[in-house]
Amino acid sequence: MQAEHRSYASRGYAGELAAERARSLAGRKFRARAFYGLILAATLLVIVALFVLLAAIIVDGGGSLFRDFPSFFTSAPSRYAHMAGIKVALLGTLWMMAFTVLFSFPIGVGAAIYLEEYAPRHWLTRLIQINIANLAGVPSIVYGILGLALFVRGLALERSILSGALTMSLLIMPIIIITTQEALRSVPLSLRQASYALGATRWQTIWHIVLPQAIPGILTGTILSLSRGIGETAPLIMVGALTYIAFTPASPLDPFTALPIQIFNWTARPQEEFHGIAAAAIIVLLVTLLAMNAGAIYLRDRFQKRSEV
């Protein structure tokens, strides 16, 4: 073998092969760098676009946000832009989100536990799973129509926070179910086996071992699904979140408005000043979303650290 090699070299083949290899290497390096450049450019494009958007919003709304602080947060809507505030809309959003969690969390997590831990694995279960995955993608206005028929008219709840919350619960429940199932599935079989081998029942295993392990994933999924729901406008319009109310809701059956609706209302007005406060309201909504997502990530990290220590 060695001898052959040397005879190739002496005939100049080594030179050919080396040159070919060098060419191929240069080509590969170039392609690698070009690819890197492309994906970097894609990322930068997205970041720049978002940055421009954010900058525009902050420029438009920053002034209104801090005028006579905290008057923007404590004033009700008004005909005069310099006196209008988001108090009513913010409270409406918070009330509605609170009730949404109240309904969607237990039912969503409960359904996920059943589907993942108890349901027998046959075609009917499979069908239900596929249905739920589909529902996660249904446009939100369809949920609005459903809410109108079922809650506003059917259950005679009228155009109230309760109707809004129930409709929103339906909207985000498929996401909660899917993310909870993922979280449950991620608990290793070895832990469940250890539990069963000690004489635990299925429910004991779920309650003491599976759920505590799955909580970070469940919480993250819930918060993320809530943050999707907080910005939905269409279903709330259908369910009647009024675009102009000046009093804060006192009970779940009161009419209400929400931040996205208020933003929509203000941006639709011709006067320029209203666009300013609309931008301010958008900032509030974005900060809320950011806080919720950060909270979800923080919770998830904290629980992960606990179980990995």
Add this chain to the structure above:
Amino acid sequence: METAIKIAVDQVEPPQSPAPETGGESIKLRTIGLSVRYRERLALRGISLNIPANKVTAIIGPSGCGKSTLLRCFNRMNDLIPDAHVDGKVLFNEMDLYAPEADPTEIRYRIGMVFQRPNPFPKSIYDNVAFGLRINGHKGNIDGLVQRSLQHAALWDEVKDRLKKSALTLSGGQQQRLCIARALAVEPEVILMDEPCSSLDPIATLAIEDLIRSLSSEYTIIIVTHNMQQAARVSDETAFLTTESDGAGYLVEHGNTRQIFTNPMDERTEAYITGRFG
């Protein structure tokens, strides 16, 4: 055929006899014609085996011959596998484990299991050992029982100052001893061990083997192992399983460990032990 006759001869007492042989050892667990299949694939064929009380029985054999499947039949862990079907009888203190009125959680409380890779819960050391007691509604002195189980598992001295620390901070060998302590806490009659040392280093392995020997005076232990030297060191009786071309495991020979390793009756046993296959 030859094997079947040997097994029939080995079973001195008739299957349903309630009283143990006088002057001999009592039988804790026995299987009669036990077969297990997963869907269509037969994993175990017609295993008939007696497990004596308060002794260590090792189950050896080549990979994939169904040793773990057999072990799981004793505490009904095969129930957790959706497509597993069990035929034949498994008797525990002469009670049929697979009778319709038999309660798996009760069985698992009395027949404990230690797994191949240590699987402590992501809880504190104390909570790991106490888990079995708490879920079975034990009301008494949990502290004392936790200490006793950890002492039994030769782990107490190493962890007594950090019972509240997470079990995941322990080394592999310590975690496995914790799993043994956890299994001991509910005071089972039988402990099933599925290759308990295979993921541990040699020092930890020896520690566990010593532990097994010391436990055998109070508990009946069945250990599945790939390691024949371990089987020879640790067990009083040994059962050798192997498979045929269809992949179904069957019992070739079962008897006193010393006799099996020095003078096996079946040539397949001899071939496996001397390393000619497996």
